[in-house]
Amino acid sequence: MPHDSHDISPLFRIDVAQSASEPVIAQTGSSQSEMTALLHQLVAGQDRQNELMEEMIEQMHAGQRQRSSELTQWKEANPLLARRCRAAAEALSQVQTEFLQSLTLDVNNSHEEMIDSEFVLNEFVDRYGPRLAHLNGVLQLLSQLSANPVDHR
Numbered sequence: 001m002p003h004d005s006h007d008i009s010p011l012f013r014i015d016v017a018q019s020a021s022e023p024v025i026a027q028t029g030s031s032q033s034e035m036t037a038l039l040h041q042l043v044a045g046q047d048r049q050n051e052l053m054e055e056m057i058e059q060m061h062a063g064q065r066q067r068s069s070e071l072t073q074w075k076e077a078n079p080l081l082a083r084r085c086r087a088a089a090e091a092l093s094q095v096q097t098e099f100l101q102s103l104t105l106d107v108n109n110s111h112e113e114m115i116d117s118e119f120v121l122n123e124f125v126d127r128y129g130p131r132l133a134h135l136n137g138v139l140q141l142l143s144q145l146s147a148n149p150v151d152h153r
Contacts, residue, residue, distance in 0.1 A: 075147055086146035092139050099135060103128050 075082040106124065107114075114121040 071144060074145070079147065082145060082147035085142045089139060089142035089146050092135070092142060096135055096139060099131070103132070 106128075110120060110124070114124060
């Protein structure tokens with residue numbers, strides 16, 4: 001069954017009057033409505049994603065507020081221990097500084113050997129890694145439990 005070329009509506013029409021490097025594609029009415037519908041769906045999806053992100057942020061903030069409230073209550077219930085945690089955190093901070101001084105000297109003195117030898121690098125990581133991780137963890141805990149700089153004695 002032969003089709004007349006006038007009966008078929010093209011999806012896209014290329015304007016050949018423009019330069020060959022920049023063809024202009026004009027959409028027909030039905031494809032424009034499809035494109036508009038897709039864009040509306042994209043916007044609705046982004047709106048929903050934004051709502052979910054806002055809910056997630058609110059949940060995170062609620063957890064942080066709860067934790068902060070619990071820490072404040074603990075500090076008020078244990079003021080002497082909170083002050084001792086502050087003093088211990090300050091002392092441990094000095095220990096950490098000395099430890100980092102030793103670590104950096106070791107790195108500066110043996111960085112070429114570390115590059116050349118996996119064994120030397122592993123020895124360095126085994127020597128400093130766990131201690132540094134644990135030291136940082138203890139220091140963070142003491143800092144969180146410590147009283148604010150303005151103590152009520």
